[in-house]
Amino acid sequence: MKQLPRLLMFLAALSLLALFIWPMWKIVLYAPQYPDGVEMHIYINKLGGTSPGTLQNVNILNHYVGMKAIEPDSIPELQYFQYVILALVFLGLVATAINRRWAFMAWLILLVVLAIAGIYDFYLWEYDYGHNLSDTAPIKIPGASFQPPLIGVKEILNFTAVSLPHWGGYFFGLGMILAGVASWLTGKTRRA
Amino acid sequence: MKIQLSKLLPFCILAAGMLWSTSCGKPASASKGGALGSDAASRVYVAPGQYDEFYAFISGGFSGQLSVYGIPSGRLLKVIPVFSVDAEKGYGFNEETKPMLNTSFGFVPWDDAHHPELSQTNGETDGRWCFINGNNTPRVARIDLSTFETAEIIEIPNSGGNHSSPFTTENTEYVVAGTRFGVPYPQKDVAIDSYAENFRGALTYISVAPETGHMEVAFQVLLPAFDYDLAHSGKGKSHGWTFFTTYNTELKSSLLEVNASQNDKDFIAAINWKKAEEYIKQGKFREMPARYASNRYDDSVHGATSTMKDKVKVLIPEECPGLVYFLPTPKSPHGVDVDPTGEYIVGNGKLSADLTVHSFTKMQEAIAKQAFETTIEGIPVLKFDDVLAGVVTKPGLGPLHTEFDGQGNAYTTFFISSEVVKWKVGTWEVVDRAPCYYSVGHLMIPGGDSRKPDGKYLVAMNKITKDRYLPTGPELTQSAQLYDISGDKMELLLDFPTIGEPHYAQGIAASKIVDRSRKIFPIEENKHPYRAMGEKETKVVREGNTVHVYMTMIRSHFAPDNIEGIKVGDKVYFHLTNLEQDWDTPHGFSVMGARNAEILIMPGQTETLLWEPQREGVFPFYCTDFCSALHQEMQGYVRVSAAGANTPLKWKLGDDVMQ
Structure with a gap:
């Protein structure tokens, strides 16, 4: 029982590894012609979807309104973000080794800061894709933007766009919760 | 006597039909109304968007x-x-x-x-072939x-x-x-x-x-x-x-309707x-x-x-x-x-x-x-x-x-x-x-x-x-x-x-x-000898008077869509690769004067249409399968020069001159 916080911290560090298995985020576009939706997956190191052709299908849809093609090679985050995650896992294991409340708290704060930075970065990319439209777009709609929602549901022309965390994202959240509980428990035992 | 009875059967049915018709006024409705239960319509009704059983x-x-x-x-x-x-x-x-469709007769x-x-496994239909x-x-x-x-x-x-x-x-x-x-x-x-x-x-x-x-x-x-x-x-x-x-x-070879109907028992x-x-x-x-x-x-x-x-x-x-x-x-x-x-x-x-x-x-x-x-x-x-x-x-x-x-x-x-x-x-x-x-x-x-x-x-x-x-x-x-x-x-x-x-x-x-049921053909598995796996692989190759056009299609353009340097008397093979990887997105290809047909290319597939231009001119080609909001713009031109002309072979897409 005494080792519980330490165990939780260990699991918190490991839970980030889920990001190497599952996408962290998904954007799903629904339209009458797409009854099952076009579901794009954002991994820490690549872009994908429910089918190998998803990214191409999204780009085909986007090109009508002059959005840039989404090309994974042009998104540097997909190159380095995996190392950030690995570093976080490593620091989480260090915190587990230290097994002190401040270490747990420090790791949690780092996680939260990086999550906020990541979401802001995601917003910037979405803004860029949604607003930076080609002058030669076949379809131009004055005043319209095609920025998908950061999180939640938004109507974009004939599409309903849904943006939500995927399994990897939820495990990232789980890491935060576990680290938070670990910190809280260590605080409690000390007080008791 | 028994045989006579069975010969009477069609007449009995006819008679039944006529009886019914007197109450309906029109013989056709006899058969139409006769066998129908009142709820037949609902039993064959498969609502829009629903699948048959x-x-x-x-x-x-x-x-x-x-x-x-x-x-x-x-x-x-x-x-x-x-x-x-x-x-x-x-x-x-x-x-x-x-x-x-080749046979020993050609x-x-x-x-x-x-x-x-249908193919069977253990005596049950299995849905393979x-x-x-x-x-x-x-x-x-x-x-x-x-x-x-x-x-x-x-x-x-x-x-x-x-x-x-x-x-x-x-x-x-x-x-x-x-x-x-x-x-x-x-x-x-x-x-x-x-x-x-x-x-x-x-x-x-x-x-x-x-x-x-x-x-x-x-x-x-x-x-x-x-x-x-x-x-x-x-x-x-x-x-x-x-x-x-x-x-x-x-074992007769003539007037079989009579001659092959003589034996009481066949086998x-x-x-x-x-x-x-x-x-x-x-x-x-x-x-x-x-x-x-x-x-x-x-x-x-x-x-x-x-x-x-x-x-x-x-x-x-x-x-x-x-x-x-x-x-x-x-x-x-x-x-x-x-x-x-x-x-x-x-x-x-x-x-x-x-x-x-x-x-x-x-x-x-x-x-x-x-x-x-x-x-x-x-x-x-x-x-x-x-x-x-x-x-x-x-x-x-x-x-x-x-x-x-x-x-x-x-x-x-x-x-x-x-x-x-x-x-x-x-x-x-x-x-x-x-x-x-x-x-x-x-x-x-x-x-x-x-x-x-x-x-x-x-x-x-x-x-x-x-x-x-x-x-x-x-x-x-x-x-x-x-x-x-x-x-x-x-x-x-x-x-x-x-x-x-x-x-x-x-x-x-x-x-x-x-x-x-397949939805697409994965493009990376395409082994067609004349495939173009992306627009960068498109080209036009002349071998004597045979011309191979490696062309791609994706919503909503062909690549290339302008081709020059084709000559009267050429055999032009249009090899169309559909780059789409989405369900129900075939593209069609047809070219003016083609004496065969159009082709319909499924996502990830390559198909070839032979075109033998007979006259000089500039001939349009276009997509025949309504593929998108810009389907009508999915079109292009082939320029055909005289047999002996020296128009250089070139092709392009938009401002992007490919050759």
Whole structure:
């Protein structure tokens, strides 16, 4: 029982590894012609979807309104973000080794800061894709933007766009919760 | 007296119709209103967006096609060209599928497609393939049910008309191909009058490879030159045998409607194909010269190849005892149908007033005691009474085909009295009858010729429709009629027009196929020799006066879409690769003056259209399949210069000059 916080911290560090298995985020576009939706997956190191052709299908849809093609090679985050995650896992294991409340708290704060930075970065990319439209777009709609929602549901022309965390994202959240509980428990035992 | 009674039957039906018509005022409504339950409409109504419970594969007969319907709605889902060219899909017109229609006679773009047969595993339909015979230039085709396209066609050597085909064995070990017409074997120039001495009838067994479905002519059994009409293989206890009906056991070659209808009994030929396998293994076959084509389509190269074969293994019954037995059966039996247990073999004697049912067990006993009526060319003829299980007495006129519901009932079509008659297997009593509009041929119950029938619906296919639909000039449609057979009484629910003339059909629970159906061809698996895997790989290559255009298509442009440097007299091969990877996004390609057809290219596929420009000018090409909001903009130009001109070869897309 005494080792519980330490165990939780260990699991918190490991839970980030889920990001190497599952996408962290998904954007799903629904339209009458797409009854099952076009579901794009954002991994820490690549872009994908429910089918190998998803990214191409999204780009085909986007090109009508002059959005840039989404090309994974042009998104540097997909190159380095995996190392950030690995570093976080490593620091989480260090915190587990230290097994002190401040270490747990420090790791949690780092996680939260990086999550906020990541979401802001995601917003910037979405803004860029949604607003930076080609002058030669076949379809131009004055005043319209095609920025998908950061999180939640938004109507974009004939599409309903849904943006939500995927399994990897939820495990990232789980890491935060576990680290938070670990910190809280260590605080409690000390007080008791 | 009994025969007179049955002759009266059509008049009775006619009289019943007339009686009804007096209350409705118009004869046509007699048949329309008569059999309909008040809630029939709701029982065939499949709401928009909902799926049918069954697929029905209905042969197109002289259309050479196979049509796919949903049951119970009767909605047409697809028409698959098999033994026909199809300008819509480019089948038989594009370079990739031309070899599919190759035969020992060269390119034969038409055939008469009669009997679809689904592949089976353990005697149950499995949803892998549908086979269908070509009657005229003897062939068997295999349709892949993951793509709903013709995947293979094999020609049948030394055959005169492939009618008793392609009925499958219990695990699709073989599909069969019995000749309808006796022919000199092998073909030679002889007097037609020498029929009895020079002509033979070959029954062909085509092996089917379990994984790929690839068909090979395994062996032929050489029999007297009877007409081998229809067939079904045994199942369960009779697995290992195939039964073929015969007519023209009189061995005549002229005025067959009279001359081939004289014998009181013709035969059902029972072939022990397991025994045949033993004889083949022992080397007891003769190798006969043959010439036949084996055509296979490969989904990875998106094209077909045709290979000519020159030999066939033949078993002669006289040299192979126990291989063939004849079961006497009245009178010019048409269909032969084996019940789900494999015990009963129904001979539908089309000129007989009765329906003859043989017993497989009794046949085995008769063979064991070796008491034969006679032998014909070394083939023992069993005694009629020794093998007879029972007779369905005076069920109707002109019995053709029987299917089973898996609950102990059989359903037989009667062409002359135009009805389906339900009778009990074992007691042979008639329990119900329902009229058909008009002159029913085959019938189909999903799985009705397998070990596991789905006895809910019955589809009867009619040759004549007369007043059933709005008239369309002298040529009228044929029809299919859907009956609910889940209750004691058959109930007519729906009739719907068909593509071509339907002969046999097959039905299968949709759930066995839906998940196998492909949505796209993965582009990375495309091994077409002229593929372009992206716009960067597009190019135009001249080799003498042959020009290969490697072109891609994606919503909504061709790459390249401007081509110059083509000359009059060139043979231009447009190789179109559809880069799409989304479901239901084919693109079409057509070019002005093309003397063949358009091509329709599925996502991830490459297809080739040959274009031979005849005049100078600039000719447009465009996408024919409405692909997107910018479909109408999906177009381009080819510039054609004079034969001797030195216009440089170049091509481009937008401002991007590619060469």
